[in-house]
Structures are given as structure tokens and as C-alpha cells.
Amino acid sequence: MANCHGPGQTTTQETATSTIVLVGAPNVGKSLLFHRLTGTYVTVSNYPGTTVEITQGRLDLFPGSTLALLDTPGLRSLLPITEEEQITKDILVRDNVAVIVHVADAKDLERSLALTLQLMELGPPVVLVLNMIDEAQKAGLEIDRRALEEKLKIPVVLTSALENRGIAELREAIAQALQNAENPRRTRDFSLDEIVEAHRRTRAIASAVLRRTQARTLSLSERVSQLTVHPVMGGLLLVLVLWGLYEFVGVFGAQIAVGFLENTLFGEYINPWVTQLVQRLLPWAFLQDLLIGEYGVITLGLRYAIAIILPIVTTFFFAFALIEDSGYLPRLAMLIDRLFKVIGLSGRAVIPIVLGFGCDTMATLVTRTLETRREKLIATFLLALAIPCSAQLGVILGLLAGHSLAVGIWAGVIALNFLVIGYLTAKLLPGERSLFYIEIPPLRWPLLSNLLVKTYTRVHWYLKEILPFFLVASVAIWLGQITGIFGILVNALAVIVQTIGLPREAAVAFLFGFFRRDYGAAGLYDLHNAGALSGVSLVVAAVTLTLFVPCVAQFMITAKERGWKAAIAMAAFIFPYAFFVGWVVNLVLTTLGVRL
Amino acid sequence: MKCALCGFEFSESEAKRPCASCPLGAKCDLVCCPNCGYQAPREPRWLSRWRHRHNAYDGTLAALRPGIETEIIAVRPRDKRTLHKLTALGLLPGVRVRLLRRFPCYLIELGHTQIALDRELASAIVVRTHTLTPSPSPLRGRGEKE
Ligand SMILES: Nc1nc2c(ncn2[C@@H]2O[C@H](COP(=O)(O)OP(=O)(O)O)[C@@H](O)[C@H]2O)c(=O)[nH]1
Ligand SMILES: [Zn+2]
Numbered sequence: 001m002a003n004c005h006g007p008g009q010t011t012t013q014e015t016a017t018s019t020i021v022l023v024g025a026p027n028v029g030k031s032l033l034f035h036r037l038t039g040t041y042v043t044v045s046n047y048p049g050t051t052v053e054i055t056q057g058r059l060d061l062f063p064g065s066t067l068a069l070l071d072t073p074g075l076r077s078l079l080p081i082t083e084e085e086q087i088t089k090d091i092l093v094r095d096n097v098a099v100i101v102h103v104a105d106a107k108d109l110e111r112s113l114a115l116t117l118q119l120m121e122l123g124p125p126v127v128l129v130l131n132m133i134d135e136a137q138k139a140g141l142e143i144d145r146r147a148l149e150e151k152l153k154i155p156v157v158l159t160s161a162l163e164n165r166g167i168a169e170l171r172e173a174i175a176q177a178l179q180n181a182e183n184p185r186r187t188r189d190f191s192l193d194e195i196v197e198a199h200r201r202t203r204a205i206a207s208a209v210l211r212r213t214q215a216r217t218l219s220l221s222e223r224v225s226q227l228t229v230h231p232v233m234g235g236l237l238l239v240l241v242l243w244g245l246y247e248f249v250g251v252f253g254a255q256i257a258v259g260f261l262e263n264t265l266f267g268e269y270i271n272p273w274v275t276q277l278v279q280r281l282l283p284w285a286f287l288q289d290l291l292i293g294e295y296g297v298i299t300l301g302l303r304y305a306i307a308i309i310l311p312i313v314t315t316f317f318f319a320f321a322l323i324e325d326s327g328y329l330p331r332l333a334m335l336i337d338r339l340f341k342v343i344g345l346s347g348r349a350v351i352p353i354v355l356g357f358g359c360d361t362m363a364t365l366v367t368r369t370l371e372t373r374r375e376k377l378i379a380t381f382l383l384a385l386a387i388p389c390s391a392q393l394g395v396i397l398g399l400l401a402g403h404s405l406a407v408g409i410w411a412g413v414i415a416l417n418f419l420v421i422g423y424l425t426a427k428l429l430p431g432e433r434s435l436f437y438i439e440i441p442p443l444r445w446p447l448l449s450n451l452l453v454k455t456y457t458r459v460h461w462y463l464k465e466i467l468p469f470f471l472v473a474s475v476a477i478w479l480g481q482i483t484g485i486f487g488i489l490v491n492a493l494a495v496i497v498q499t500i501g502l503p504r505e506a507a508v509a510f511l512f513g514f515f516r517r518d519y520g521a522a523g524l525y526d527l528h529n530a531g532a533l534s535g536v537s538l539v540v541a542a543v544t545l546t547l548f549v550p551c552v553a554q555f556m557i558t559a560k561e562r563g564w565k566a567a568i569a570m571a572a573f574i575f576p577y578a579f580f581v582g583w584v585v586n587l588v589l590t591t592l593g594v595r596l
Numbered sequence: 597m598k599c600a601l602c603g604f605e606f607s608e609s610e611a612k613r614p615c616a617s618c619p620l621g622a623k624c625d626l627v628c629c630p631n632c633g634y635q636a637p638r639e640p641r642w643l644s645r646w647r648h649r650h651n652a653y654d655g656t657l658a659a660l661r662p663g664i665e666t667e668i669i670a671v672r673p674r675d676k677r678t679l680h681k682l683t684a685l686g687l688l689p690g691v692r693v694r695l696l697r698r699f700p701c702y703l704i705e706l707g708h709t710q711i712a713l714d715r716e717l718a719s720a721i722v723v724r725t726h727t728l729t730p731s732p733s734p735l736r737g738r739g740e741k742e
Contacts, residue, residue: 076684107708111686139708192683199688229712231700334701334712346714347701435678436714437685440703 019068019096020059020174023088023119024103025112026074027441029131031055032161033103034071037171061175067098078118078190092122099177101170103129106136106143106158109210113152113202118190120154125177127155129170134160135442138219142211151205162447221443228331228443238335241328245319249390250397253315258398261307274298290478301474304522305467312394313358314459320358321454325446329354330438337436343419344378344426346371346436352379356387359462361554363387364561374431380562381425384550384570385577386418388521395521396542399528406535410542413585417547473512473519486511496579500544501586502537503527509541513548520545536589544582547574657695657702658718665694666723673720685711687721 022030038057055071072088092100100119104112109130119126130136130143149156155173159166227233275292282288292299323329329351337347349370356363360383367379388396400406480486493507505527513520524541527533533541550558550571559567626635660666668691673679686706687693696703696710702718704711713721 079680079684110707111709192680195683196688199686200690203690229697229703330712334703337701337714341714347712435717436701436712437681437717438712439685440710440712
């Protein structure tokens with residue numbers, strides 16, 4: 001994820017210190033190796049496009065050495081295609097690069113060596129690391145390290161970052177390479193023919209140093225992997241995954257955990273205690289209102305953040321880390337590519353779309369990894385329109401949980417909107433059709449420690465981002481109430497809200513929705529608890545609020561990534577459209593006499 | 597199929613492009629070689645099926661039966677950028693790949709890695725199950741002059 005790496009991470013500047021650069025294809029374990037070498041934690045995950053930012057750490061090889069270690073975005077050849085690859089290439093030709101460490105997947109030696117050959121032409125000494133040696137051994141591959149060193153004339157180290165093997169040898173090899181004479185730097189462009197030639201040479205080298213000790217058999221994970229990409233079984237599995245996600249986030253997170261924090265922690269302990277305290281210390285009613293009133297900083301802002309949003313995003317981020325680290329996302333991309341082509345996207349877009357269920361703002365940033373401008377626009381638009389973020393989703397599922405028919409109608413309407421609007425947008429927007437290709441990494445058991453660190457890092461980032469926001473929103477509403485602006489806005493919205501069959505009070509939730517999607521949904525939650533919403537209007541409110549404008553943060557990022565014109569056009573469409581759909585749903589449900 | 601004049605390998609779908617300007621359009625039964633423009637009659641369905649079944653197959657990956665291991669002989673996507681992408685993934689002439697499935701996506705295995713491709717990219721990869729002679733310059737973005 002682009003912006004939620006953990007603490008302890010600095011972006012690179014042009015520094016004068018000697019740098020060791022880790023390069024290699026995506027998903028070969030660079031980040032984990034980086035972590036093993038420096039001890040600094042960086043998000044480690046399983047899909048291409050993860051390491052968007054350059055991560056820098058300190059490498060202590062011997063006492064007194066001040067070396068910087070850089071982790072770079074994935075690079076497959078020195079003929080850069082993506083923006084990230086270009087960045088990596090630029091770093092490689094900097095003057096302060098002392099050693100280039102090429103990290104490759106040991107199972108994939110043949111394909112990786114071509115890059116080694118290209119890197120060797122740049123000047124600085126190159127160390128080749130064949131990582132994931134544990135997996136290679138399990139697959140029955142034997143690599144003659146010495147023979148490879150002799151053929152390439154550079155040090156070769158076998159490592160398993162996962163099992164912490166070969167790290168000492170790698171340090172040793174880097175230290176040795178540092179002693180090597182300063183080679184002249186050569187900035188050079190490679191032509192396609194040269195790269196094809198490099199591949200031809202590597203095939204010969206690879207066949208000379210590789211030995212297969214056992215016939216290839218299908219491991220359990222490979223068998224499961226085949227199921228995940230089967231059109232029928234894969235579909236069933238997807239349903240199973242979604243159901244698991246719902247049970248964990250929607251039921252456990254949004255109902256059990258929220259219920260406990262809301263009713264027990266806040267309802268029985270914090271709120272009464274704080275109310276008493278404030279009433280004793282602050283005799284002025286308007287100040288009391290600010291802290292403990294209906295929209296008070298503590299009774300509303302803090303309660304929304306801690307009791308409603310926190311459990312939901314924590315469970316979601318944990319589930320997402322699990323899906324991400326197991327390698328399921330590329331498989332999902334492959335399953336869904338054909339369907340996505342209809343709405344002008346490629347399978348690759350599942351990554352931002354699924355991420356959108358976590359946080360639409362974050363997902364909007366990740367649309368950068370898509371190929372064409374057209375695809376980026378469509379994905380950004382659909383994220384703004386039809387993808388509820390985890391907090392909103394959790395609250396909405398929590399609201400509708402009792403009635404499975406209501407959940408069905410809500411999900412159906414949203415999915416239909418996603419497809420129909422996507423299809424129409426794809427028809428209207430000119431531009432190239434996007435191509436789809438993705439590497440399918442092996443299915444892996446995620447490391448629990450990694451999952452926990454990742455969840456913590458993201459929740460930490462999320463809270464840091466929203467907590468001040470919720471508090472400021474509470475203050476803004478308080479100010480609005482005192483000055484009367486709040487009432488005017490609510491009244492204006494109330495007119496619209498009532499035409500789609502909702503009670504006036506729902507206007508408040510919609511007003512909150514402008515600030516944040518989850519804030520609005522949480523407002524709905526309160527309304528429901530007060531018994532103000534009937535079955536049908538609950539569905540109408542949920543549908544409208546889901547489609548309703550993106551939150552301020554998402555809007556800002558959309559403007560930043562796609563330009564103001566696009567962002568304003570999207571908002572101008574979505575605002576009336578959401579209410580229109582709500583109106584239609586209300587009309588249809590009441591005409592049909594549906595009881596929920 | 598293979599051009600009878602210049603020996604260029606191509607699939608029927610790419611041969612359609614030069615025909616777009618022809619007044620006969622789709623009704624014509626002749627296929628133009630995209631390399632030299634030489635015309636030849638379309639290969640009858642039964643014949644290509646028979647050849648396919650007996651593994652004497654060359655054509656694009658998109659038309660291949662799953663489970664077969666083949667050798668890539670040419671990569672000819674719609675533009676140079678795509679060509680770079682495919683080569684970076686290791687899809688190059690001379691590489692052996694196995695087609696694992698065609699639906700919901702083309703899935704190929706190459707060494708220990710699996711790569712999913714959509715139909716358009718799969719049709720850009722020309723493969724051969726029997727290695728005959730290497731074709732002259734197999735690597736070239738379509739529409740580019742040599
Ligand atoms: N079995 C095994 N898995 C590894 C090894 N190194 C990394 N991984 C896993 O491979 C996945 C991708 O690693 P990552 O560091 O994100 O790769 P990067 O994209 O190159 O930075 C993660 O799930 C790691 O846990 C290794 O040596 N052996
Ligand atoms: Zn010809």
C-alpha cells in the first residue's frame with residue numbers, strides 16, 4: 001500500500017553516503033531481506049506494486065561503517081516500462097551506489113539471470129542473491145553455487161529470508177564486494193535485442209548449474225492453487241472467502257466487538273463517568289455541550305472513532321493482510337478479468353477495488369498502478385461511487401444484519417450500479433482497451449507476526465488520520481449548532497432526504513457523510529438504535545449513503561491524482577445520482593409492498 | 597499459419613487487418629500475409645484441427661489446447677510497450693512454456709512461475725510444438741518497420 005508503511009521508514013534523498021541497493025523482480029523477498037539486514041520493519045506483502053516507495057535503512061557491516069541500504073520497487077529488466085521501474089533504474093546509476101545486490105527467486109534462476117547480466121554492465125560490483133532457497137529445495141532443485149560464481153564471475157549467495165538462512169554469508173559477500181576496486185560508472189541504454197541476447201545466454205548458464213533432484217510433483221499448495229483459478233471452484237472459493245470476511249468483519253467486528261465497546265465500555269463506564277466529571281468541573285452549558293452533548297467531542301467524536309470504527313477497521317485490515325500475504329489477490333484478478341473488461345477495467349484493478357473496501361482514499365492512491373489513463377479514471381470513479389469503505393461497510397452490515405433480505409437488496413443494488421455505471425462509463429470514455437497480465441505467485445502461509453505488525457501499522461496510520469478529524473468534526477458541528485448554520489444545512493438536506501422516504505433526522509447522517517463515509521454510516525447506526533428507521537427506509541438509507549459523495553479525504557486525493565476537473569465532474573454526478581437511486585429503490589420497494 | 601512466400605508465421609486474426617480496406621471484406625476467402633502481403637487461401641478448419649490434434653501445431657497461444665508444452669517462436673503484440681512487458685516477464689522466443697488453462701484467463705507455466713494473460717496477449721504469442729527452423733526476426737512490435 002502506497003502510504004501506510006510503518007514507522008521507521010524514511011524516503012530517500014540524494015545522500016553522499018555509500019549506498020547498497022537491493023534490486024530484483026517483484027515478490028522475490030527484497031523487503032523481507034531488507035528487514036533481516038537492517039532490522040527495520042517495512043510492509044512485506046505478496047502482490048506486484050507493493051513497494052511503491054523507496055525504503056532506506058542503515059546497514060552496519062563492521063564497526064564504524066555508515067552504509068545506507070535501499071529497497072527499490074520491483075525491476076525485471078533495464079528496459080524500464082513502468083514509472084517505478086524507471087525510478088529504480090535512476091537510482092542504480094547514481095554515483096554513490098557502492099554495491100548492487102540483485103535478489104532473485106532461486107526457483108526462477110533462468111528468468112532472473114538476464115537482469116544480473118544487465119546489472120553487471122552498470123559498473124558497481126554486483127552480488128547475486130538467490131532467495132527462497134527453502135522453496136527451491138522443496139521443489140527438488142539443486143543449484144551449483146560455485147559453478148554459477150565461476151560462470152558469472154561475481155559472488156553468489158543462497159538465502160532464505162523467511163528462515164533467516166544465509167544472511168551472515170550475504171553480509172560477508174557485501175563487505176567483500178565493497179573492497180573491490182572502484183569501477184567506472186556506465187550509464188547505458190539497453191536495446192531489446194541485447195536483452196533477448198542476454199536471455200539466450202542465461203538459458204545456457206542456467207542449464208549448466210541447475211539440477212533437478214526429483215521429478216516435479218504437485219505440492220499441496222499447488223493443488224489448492226489450481227482450485228483457486230478454476231472458474232467454478234474458484235468462484236465457490238471466492239464466495240467462501242467473502243462469507244468468511246463478512247463473518248469476521250461484519251459479525252465479529254461490527255456487531256460483537258462494537259456492541260461490547262459501545263454499550264459496555266462507553267455506555268456503562270466512560271460516558272456516565274465523563275458526564276459526571278464534566279458537569280462537576282464545567283458549569284457552563286454550552287461548554288458541556290461541546291464535550292458531552294449530543295454531538296460532543298467525547299460522547300460522539302471519540303465514541304465513533306474508538307467504539308464503532310476501531311473494531312471494524314482492525315478486523316478488516318487483519319483479514320486484508322491475510323488475503324494479501326497468502327497470494328490470493330493475483331488469483332482473484334485472474335478470475336475476474338473477463339468481467340472487469342466489460343466495465344473497461346482489467347483484472348489488475350481488483351487490487352485497488354478490493355482495497356477500496358478497506359479505505360477508498362488509500363485505494364484511490366493505488367489506482368496509480370493501473371496501466372492506462374482510461375482505466376485509472378474508471379477505477380477512481382467506481383471507487384467514489386459504489387465501493388463502501390470498511391468502516392462504512394461494517395456499520396451498514398451491522399445495521400442490516402438481522403434481515404438477510406435487506407442485505408441482499410442492498411448488495412444487489414450496489415453491485416448493479418457498479419456494473420451498469422461501469423459499463424456506461426467504459427462506453428463513453430474513449431481510449432485504449434487495457435491489456436491484462438499478472439504473475440501468479442505461489443500460495444503461501446502468511447506469517448502471523450507479519451500479519452499482526454501489518455494490521456497494527458495500518459490501524460495506527462488510520463487512527464492517526466481519523467481521530468483528529470472526528471474531533472474537529474465534532475467541534476465544527478458544535479460551532480455550527482451555536483451559529484445556526486448546522487440547522488440550515490440539515491433543513492436543506494432534510495427536504496431531499498424526505499423525498500426519498502427517510503425521516504428528517506437522517507439528514508444529519510448525510511451531513512456527516514460529507515466529512516467521512518464511516519462517520520455518516522455511524523450516524524445512521526445511532527438513528528437505528530433510536531428506532532427511527534423502518535426496514536425499507538433502512539435499506540434506502542444504506543443504499544443512498546453507500547453511493548453518496550466520497551468523503552473529503554477521498555475527494556482531495558481524487559483531485560490530486562486525476563485533476564480537479566475530473567474530481568468535480570464525478571462529485572457533480574454522484575450527488576444527485578445517489579439520491580435518485582435511493583428514490584427509485586424506495587419507490588420500487590413501497591410499490592411492491594415489500595416488508596423488511 | 598505460415599506464409600508460402602516469405603515464411604512468416606502469423607495467426608489468421610492478425611491477417612485480417614490488411615483486409616479491412618478491401619471491398620470484399622469478410623466474404624473473401626484469401627488470407628494476406630501481414631509481412632509481405634502475399635495472398636493464400638485459408639487453411640480448412642478440419643485440416644488445422646487435425647494438425648492440432650497431432651501436435652504438429654504452430655499458431656498463437658490463444659488457440660492452443662491446455663496441457664501442451666510448447667516453445668515460443670515469436671512475440672508480436674500491438675505495440676512496443678507491450679512487447680517490452682512480455683519480454684520482461686520472460687516471454688521470449690526460445691522459451692518453453694506450458695498452457696495450463698484457457699478460462700477464465702490464459703494461464704501459462706514457465707519454469708516454476710505461472711503467468712496469467714488475457715486473450716489479446718495470448719494471441720500475440722506464437723508457439724510451435726515441433727521445433728523446425730527458427731524464423732528470421734521473430735521479435736518485433738507489429739506495425740514497425742525494420
Ligand atoms: N518461503 C519463503 N518465502 C519468502 C522468502 N522471502 C520472502 N518470502 C515471502 O515472499 C513474499 C514476498 O516477499 P517481499 O519481501 O514482499 O518481496 P518484494 O516484493 O521483493 O519486496 C512474502 O510473503 C514473504 O514472506 C523466503 O526466503 N522463503
Ligand atoms: Zn509473406
